Amino acid sequence: AACNDDTILVTSDGGETWTVQTSGSGVDLVGVSVLNDSMVWIAGDDGVIVHTTDGGTTWTEQTSTVTIDFKSIEFQTEQIGWAVGKDGTIIYTDDGGSIWTQQTSNTTEHLYDVSFVDNLNGWVVGYSGVVLHTTDGGVTWTPQTSGVTYNIYRVAAIDATEAWAVGSQSIHTTDGGTIWTEVEVPCTITLWGVDFVNSDLGIAMANGGIVVRYTPVGVAENNESTPVVTLSQNYPNPMRNSTTIFY
Template sequence: MGRRLKYCSIAFLVQVGVWAVGAFASESAWRRQSSGTMTRLHAVYFLDERRGFVAGGNGVVLATEDGGATWRAMRRPNDDAIRDLLFIGERIGWMLVERNPYAQREGEPRSYFWRTEDGGKTWFHLNPVGIEAVTLTRLVFADEAHGWTFGEAGAIYATRDGGRSWVRQFAPTRHLLLAGAGYDSQRAWIVGANSTALYTTDGGDTWQLGFVPETGVRLNGVSFLDERHGWAVGSGGRIFVTVNGGKVWRRQNSNTNADLFDVKFLSLREGWAVGANGTVLHTTDGGETWLVVPSGTTYQLERLCFAADRRGWAVGFGGTILTYR
């Protein structure tokens, strides 16, 4: 990925008219798409404005080639929950899977991967070599070789060979880790429970705790535009911003108390966040002002993705897929 972060694929500035501080947006450009499932969806990724995937509980994976106008179910080998989904370029993709504990055999890892090398047409199973019996929540790659996966009890694992092997890295926390962002092979960020905000500038050889001005916040999502500017969202409508690479975070007023689960910034000014009760937030001034945008749903929204033609998608409970244009 080099020195440019992705927001699922190439993100462009999304232009939406806004009214006054603290007000609701005048109308919503978010529309629901028919997923054909009621399964909770945990992840969404679009390669471009037409080709995309969503995934979630019970092994559900849906694919589209028309921007989500129609979704087709892909063959699933089991009912294990898919926790994360990402692509590195056009062909190489990953899914992080949590094994069904009732079907888990002795000695099997709690989490494992599916990988594609043909743009998602076919996927093959990969056991995570070097990863202990921990439950993983997310997967982050900065480029084809360098990535991190993390989860319960402060566990962080790094790969430098494209996921063939993983090495545990020391984290100065035992809290659950929930989201991350990778900028390049050296710089990455991970956030989690109890206001945990970690950053590394040496590929994870050392992880340091950033300062968050509140304790007890469950940080569920994080987005970085460059090596300095980032945003994190979490419980109780909390949004924090950093301008020094995650060393110090400052709270922003979100105009909501709803739990927030994901955030994506498309420029230093333009950003979106989603959360509980169908909450969608939008800013055009770097987060100094957040507006509540009607979403047309009360289902919890968990993940966001933006593609190259000003298109966006959000997924969550009840098989919900929303699209923005």
């Protein structure tokens, strides 16, 4: 976990205990990307990106080429990663962060989060309902219509077609972002984090320790068979003045 004042919290027991580390950067640290037990990248203010290959025993600062405040960072492999931040900034590396290059976002809104499902398909979200999508690793970023105007702080991509994003409420797509649908959550405060295990299970986090859980609500299938009733010809025919039908 990354915190203010260059503070890094590390756990090796699932969060039972935490150890405090510092990167030596001297800035507030915000976004964390944990690839495995050893490889971690953290992004923060003033364009700072720090990296460890030994689980945090030592941290090395990388040259991001920008000075804006970062908000999020994500690595898909030991080589390929993205970081996003203020003023529409998106940067990309394909060599583990030795060289970072800027990508064109076509927005000046602050960008708050990035989520990829592989090396090609991903989303970026930010202020004023901004949603950007790429299918080529960020060579091109396409704006999508989110249908909302509030700030979107986090996005969780499940696969190349499905993703969730949260802010004052949540939005959801199952078609790659062609259509985003707003989904109400049972609280009235801003959601700051979201993560999905799969399409059927996700959690979102808010201030005050509030955690909301998503599971889809389906209509139970009714397999009860409907009896078939047959009304046959009366016999004899012609019949008497009246007949009785039992059912």
